[in-house]
Amino acid sequence: MIRNHPRELAILAKCLLTLAVVFTVACACMYYVPEHPQTAQPASGDIYPKQLHGTTIYWNKTEVIVYRTLSILAVSFYIASFFIAWRLGLMSRPK
Numbered sequence: 428m429i430r431n432h433p434r435e436l437a438i439l440a441k442c443l444l445t446l447a448v449v450f451t452v453a454c455a456c457m458y459y460v461p462e463h464p465q466t467a468q469p470a471s472g473d474i475y476p477k478q479l480h481g482t483t484i485y486w487n488k489t490e491v492i493v494y495r496t497l498s499i500l501a502v503s504f505y506i507a508s509f510f511i512a513w514r515l516g517l518m519s520r521p522k
Contacts, residue, residue: 433515440511447504450497457494 458477463484467474472487486494512518 436511436515437517440508440515440517443504443508443511447501447508450501450504454494454497454501457490457497 458479463477463479463486464471464473465482465484467476467485472489473485475486475488475491476483477486509518
């Protein structure tokens, strides 16, 4: 399969790498957004503590799930894109 479709796999690897970078940036933006409360607020669901440079911020369950999902997808896409690039020989030095 790899020898029959190297161009398509290279495009797939680039797309996966692009998505991984986008998901990583989204995770960083979620983590550092200044609107997170610094005290637990059970009424709004912000009860899950996170440490942020010595300050505790609180997230709700949806934010935790989205953050973990984006993190897992980003890592998976990084690994998949580098594996495809390695198998295609795109990561080797030219001789």
